[in-house]
Amino acid sequence: MARLQPVETSKLTAEQRQVYDVIAAGPRGGVRGPFLALLLVPELANRIQHLGELIRYDTTLGRKLSELAIIVTARGLRCHYEWYSMIAMTLNAHAIMPPGNPPFED
Structure with missing residues (x-):
């Protein structure tokens, strides 16, 4: 169960709604986690959203290296939400291998 409930957009102030709409329409595809x-x-939400977008999506790093850098940093700093929210994307980007035996050729 989430600690924070989903946002009821009808209860947001005009300023909150503006930031909510920017985040929801951006590459994250929704408002969740710490943004709630x-x-x-x-x-603050707007500034952090812009910073995160810059260092994640507007980087010169390729997708694999970017996703790997994010989870390594998250793990090293014990950012549990970031780790768990990013691990599936990192696996999908083939930046890391899933658990199990690697496929060695004979």
Whole structure:
């Protein structure tokens, strides 16, 4: 069960709704995780959203290296939400191998 419930958009202030719409329409595809709490301070949510978009999506790193850098950093800093929210994307990008035996050729 999530600690923070999904946002009821009808209850957002105009400033919160503007930030919510930017995040929801962006590459993240939705508002979840820490952004639910950050919306309580819309200016902070907006600034963090822009920073995250810059370092994740507007980087010169390729997708594999970018996803790998994110999960290595998340793991090293014990950012559990970031780790669990990114691990599936990192596996899908083939930046890491799934658990199990690697496919060695005979």
